[in-house]
Amino acid sequence: MNNDSESAISPRLTENLDRIKALYADSYDVVFHHLQCGEKAAAVIYLTGLTDSDQLNRFVLEPALQKMKDQEGGLGALCECLPVSSFAKTATFDQLIMEIGNGNPVLLMEDEDQALSFSLAKWEKRSITEPEAESVVRGPREGFVETLIDNVSLIRRKLKTPALKMKSMRIGRYSQTEVVIAYLNDIVDPELIKEIEARLGRIDVDGILESGNIEELIEDNPYSPFPQMQTTERPDVVAANLLEGRAAVLVEGTPIVLVMPTSIFTFLHSPEDYYQRYYIGSAIRWLRYLFSLIALIGPSFYVAVVTFHQEMIPTTLLLNMTKSREQIPFPALVEALLMEITFEALREAGVRLPKQIGAAVSIVGALVIGQAAIAAGLVSSPMVMVVAITGIASFLIPHFTLGITIRLLRFPMMLLAGTLGFFGLMMGFALILTHLFSLRSFGVPYTSIATVTHWNQLKDVSVRAPFWKMNRRPKTGFWNRYRQGSHQRPGPPDGGNKT
Amino acid sequence: MRLLRKFGMACLLLCMLPLIGGCWDRTEVNDLGLIMAAGLDLAENGNVELSVQVFTPNQSSGEGGSNSLMGGGSGGNNSIIVQSATGTDFADAAAKLQEQMPRKVFWGHGEVFIFGEKLARQGILNQMDFIFRHPQPRERAYVFVSKGDAKEILKIIPKVERDVAETLREMAILPFGMGVSLKDLSEMLMGRSKAAVVPLVDKRVEPEGNTFPYITGAAVLKDGKLTGTFGDKVKRETQLIRNKLKRTNVTFPVSGNRGKDEGMMTVRIVKGRTSLIPVIRGHSWSIIVRFDAEASILQNETRVNVTKPQELRGVEEQLNKEIEKRVAETFRLIQRETGADIFGASDAFWRKYPKVWLKEQRRWDEIFPNVNVRTESRVKILSPGFSGKSYK
Numbered sequence: 001m002n003n004d005s006e007s008a009i010s011p012r013l014t015e016n017l018d019r020i021k022a023l024y025a026d027s028y029d030v031v032f033h034h035l036q037c038g039e040k041a042a043a044v045i046y047l048t049g050l051t052d053s054d055q056l057n058r059f060v061l062e063p064a065l066q067k068m069k070d071q072e073g074g075l076g077a078l079c080e081c082l083p084v085s086s087f088a089k090t091a092t093f094d095q096l097i098m099e100i101g102n103g104n105p106v107l108l109m110e111d112e113d114q115a116l117s118f119s120l121a122k123w124e125k126r127s128i129t130e131p132e133a134e135s136v137v138r139g140p141r142e143g144f145v146e147t148l149i150d151n152v153s154l155i156r157r158k159l160k161t162p163a164l165k166m167k168s169m170r171i172g173r174y175s176q177t178e179v180v181i182a183y184l185n186d187i188v189d190p191e192l193i194k195e196i197e198a199r200l201g202r203i204d205v206d207g208i209l210e211s212g213n214i215e216e217l218i219e220d221n222p223y224s225p226f227p228q229m230q231t232t233e234r235p236d237v238v239a240a241n242l243l244e245g246r247a248a249v250l251v252e253g254t255p256i257v258l259v260m261p262t263s264i265f266t267f268l269h270s271p272e273d274y275y276q277r278y279y280i281g282s283a284i285r286w287l288r289y290l291f292s293l294i295a296l297i298g299p300s301f302y303v304a305v306v307t308f309h310q311e312m313i314p315t316t317l318l319l320n321m322t323k324s325r326e327q328i329p330f331p332a333l334v335e336a337l338l339m340e341i342t343f344e345a346l347r348e349a350g351v352r353l354p355k356q357i358g359a360a361v362s363i364v365g366a367l368v369i370g371q372a373a374i375a376a377g378l379v380s381s382p383m384v385m386v387v388a389i390t391g392i393a394s395f396l397i398p399h400f401t402l403g404i405t406i407r408l409l410r411f412p413m414m415l416l417a418g419t420l421g422f423f424g425l426m427m428g429f430a431l432i433l434t435h436l437f438s439l440r441s442f443g444v445p446y447t448s449i450a451t452v453t454h455w456n457q458l459k460d461v462s463v464r465a466p467f468w469k470m471n472r473r474p475k476t477g478f479w480n481r482y483r484q485g486s487h488q489r490p491g492p493p494d495g496g497n498k499t
Numbered sequence: 500m501r502l503l504r505k506f507g508m509a510c511l512l513l514c515m516l517p518l519i520g521g522c523w524d525r526t527e528v529n530d531l532g533l534i535m536a537a538g539l540d541l542a543e544n545g546n547v548e549l550s551v552q553v554f555t556p557n558q559s560s561g562e563g564g565s566n567s568l569m570g571g572g573s574g575g576n577n578s579i580i581v582q583s584a585t586g587t588d589f590a591d592a593a594a595k596l597q598e599q600m601p602r603k604v605f606w607g608h609g610e611v612f613i614f615g616e617k618l619a620r621q622g623i624l625n626q627m628d629f630i631f632r633h634p635q636p637r638e639r640a641y642v643f644v645s646k647g648d649a650k651e652i653l654k655i656i657p658k659v660e661r662d663v664a665e666t667l668r669e670m671a672i673l674p675f676g677m678g679v680s681l682k683d684l685s686e687m688l689m690g691r692s693k694a695a696v697v698p699l700v701d702k703r704v705e706p707e708g709n710t711f712p713y714i715t716g717a718a719v720l721k722d723g724k725l726t727g728t729f730g731d732k733v734k735r736e737t738q739l740i741r742n743k744l745k746r747t748n749v750t751f752p753v754s755g756n757r758g759k760d761e762g763m764m765t766v767r768i769v770k771g772r773t774s775l776i777p778v779i780r781g782h783s784w785s786i787i788v789r790f791d792a793e794a795s796i797l798q799n800e801t802r803v804n805v806t807k808p809q810e811l812r813g814v815e816e817q818l819n820k821e822i823e824k825r826v827a828e829t830f831r832l833i834q835r836e837t838g839a840d841i842f843g844a845s846d847a848f849w850r851k852y853p854k855v856w857l858k859e860q861r862r863w864d865e866i867f868p869n870v871n872v873r874t875e876s877r878v879k880i881l882s883p884g885f886s887g888k889s890y891k
Contacts (some may be wrong), residue, residue: 223502233540306527311607311635316661317531318608319578325529332527412513418525 005094013110030321033202052122059084086119122161131233136272138285143233146256153231158239211251220440227401228441261444267402281464295393297338300417302386306332308421324380341386352481511778532602536664538649540584540615550583550650579662589629606635611664613649624723638682641671657711666885688720694839695720721839736829740842742773751821753801761801775847785871795882798816805883819876826874840867
């Protein structure tokens with residue numbers, strides 16, 4: 001946008017300073033520190049909150065003043081005598097402004113058309129803590145933080161290979177957010193990286209404050225209710241995904257990392273599936289599949305059965321249900337909507353409120369959708385049970401993004417079931433399935449793992465096969481298809497043949 | 500823009516869904532009059548009287564919902580009422596019944612259909628048609644013929660089970676209960692023999708005031724008409740010949756070495772399997788009823804040392820003789836008294852002699868009463884039970 005004369009740093013110090021001052025007018029946190037470096041005038045410019053002023057004093061200002069006192073020479077000489085490990089010369093004005101924005105102090109000198117920037121940025125940050133949204137019983141306890149470089153280092157620590165690539169770019173006109181695409185060079189499909197870069201490059205918005213902003217701008221189907229990228233705040237999950245040929249997008253300022261491409265089954269898997277024994281992993285997986293189905297159609301199934309298909313209820317159960325529904329003024333559909341909306345409201349209130357008040361909400365909630373609602377004759381007791389089971393079922397989905405989608409889809413399903421019975425339920429179900437099968441995540445079909453014909457690919461979907469069985473990488477893998485040696489199955493010494 | 504329009508169209512269509520949908524089929528559970536059991540009796544002027552057990556949710560317990568949370572188990576017996584309507588046939592009576600009831604009559608949970616004795620003698624085929632043609636009644640519902648009026652059976656308030664329907668259903672399921680579902684009945688009535696056997700229920704009043712329905716025997720229907728009722732023993736042997744008796748107990752007298760009466764012994768028979776072997780020699784049709792089973796001794800009142808295999812052989816022989824005698828007697832009794840082939844003998848003949856059967860099938864009603872029967876029981880006593888000799 002700028003021509004050369006504008007973007008170049010002028011040899012005249014005052015001119016440069018004026019330009020910077022003009023840019024940072026009305027910004028009280030920009031510091032202009034003038035100093036005499038030998039015979040030449042110089043200035044250090046930095047943002048107070050973002051720069052380690054202690055280190056700046058000790059390693060830049062002090063040596064510059066002391067050692068340059070009786071020396072000639074400009075920046076070159078200064079570079080030699082500074083005990084700072086990382087500094088860079090910047091030649092353009094734009095870059096200079098960016099360095100200041102990042103918190104790196106910049107030194108300008110009279111008669112020099114280059115500036116020195118020191119990596120002395122330092123700001124208050126959260127230390128690495130356990131990820132709260134994805135907790136595990138067994139598995140690493142560290143989670144991503146808001147600082148991008150820390151997140152990068154967390155992944156780097158897990159995958160030490162030079163094949164781990166971290167491509168950086170800046171997005172957002174005003175926020176200038178740094179975004180990093182991480183992938184394993186040998187494993188990932190290069191087309192995928194190109195696609196990600198292209199989609200990220202298209203983004204032209206004011207600011208990116210969270211990876212969710214990016215997610216919405218690079219989805220395959222922006223109208224779908226289903227999440228098309230996996231989100232995680234666990235470095236081990238990202239590392240595992242990179243090893244399976246996926247890519248991750250890290251965004252400065254948020255602990256949530258995007259992983260793509262993904263499939264719907266990924267959202268039903270928990271990292272712990274891979275850390276526990278495979279029997280347990282498989283069993284819990286099936287439990288999740290079952291309960292995510294309940295979360296989707298639990299109340300609608302109940303409504304359909306109660307209003308249209310009474311002959312399907314076991315006689316004794318029907319008699320009890322008739323008894324408990326006797327005093328209820330509403331049709332089953334209204335009853336179900338009432339309860340489900342109340343439940344969602346309670347859940348939302350519990351999430352948003354401070355923790356101290358949250359406890360009160362849950363007590364009130366238990367009363368509202370429990371005993372009191374029945375006693376007041378608003379809802380029947382079977383309905384309370386259905387709502388409770390559905391609620392628990394929706395909490396069983398390990399990824400919040402899919403959980404909330406399913407909770408949302410439950411409501412149109414209830415309407416369909418309440419008006420058309422099982423027919424409507426099946427119609428809704430068919431609609432959702434059709435949509436799922438047409439959905440893609442970065443060009444990869446959303447249900448791909450389940451629809452591929454090779455049983456090998458089902459090893460990580462239908463069950464969690466033991467690691468020594470999963471020799472191949474999932475999906476694509478047209479080259480570099482084996483991820484481990486072929487004889488990984490452990491056993492007793494000497495293959496158990498010892499006499 | 501096009502997408503937006505599509506979306507709008509979809510929304511519009513979705514909005515219409517409740518209007519065009521099957522809302523008219525919507526029935527709340529509490530608008531249903533659940534029929535638990537139905538009974539048909541002969542009324543005056545050839546009309547039929549339909550009596551049904553309707554489930555009435557216990558309204559009195561409803562003022563606080565907390566009761567209903569406890570479950571309806573305590574509600575118990577008074578939640579069933581019996582209501583009757585008379586009409587020219589089942590469908591007419593059912594329509595009249597609906598007029599009497601504030602709730603929609605729902606047959607989907609009717610588990611028991613009882614035909615009164617008088618109606619059964621006149622024939623039940625016409626009324627059966629309604630049960631099969633109506634979409635709601637289940638083919639798995641059980642059918643009974645009652646001694647006396649069906650209404651009297653329905654009025655009983657049993658103590659053990661929820662209601663009469665549940666009592667009879669549970670009884671029918673038991674191995675000796677001879678449960679005949681609507682599907683079984685229709686198969687029997689449409690089969691080659693056009694004869695059916697249906698459990699016969701009666702009301703029993705104990706002096707202590709406990710009244711309950713029970714299965715007292717078997718009712719034989721020929722062409723849908725009741726032709727005879729038989730007691731408990733006949734019922735069991737009939738089940739045996741029809742190959743429906745997998746396990747039973749048989750008590751038989753044991754005579755000692757010199758023909759001396761030693762006392763009774765009871766065995767438990769398991770893995771019972773009956774085959775009918777038809778034989779046609781010239782004009783004489785005969786059938787062999789072969790019964791294979793395993794048995795173990797249940798009660799030994801004799802001096803026989805059942806732990807000795809050689810002594811068991813003799814007991815086994817006497818057991819088989821007893822079974823053969825009873826089975827043959829039953830077969831002849833049914834032949835003589837009803838002439839209805841409820842054993843499936845016609846199917847056996849058809850399978851073995853299809854050509855002869857085709858020629859003679861019209862005469863089957865004449866042939867069947869004269870079919871010679873021979874019985875072969877081959878029960879093996881495998882174990883003396885959990886004890887040794889008797890205490891004698």
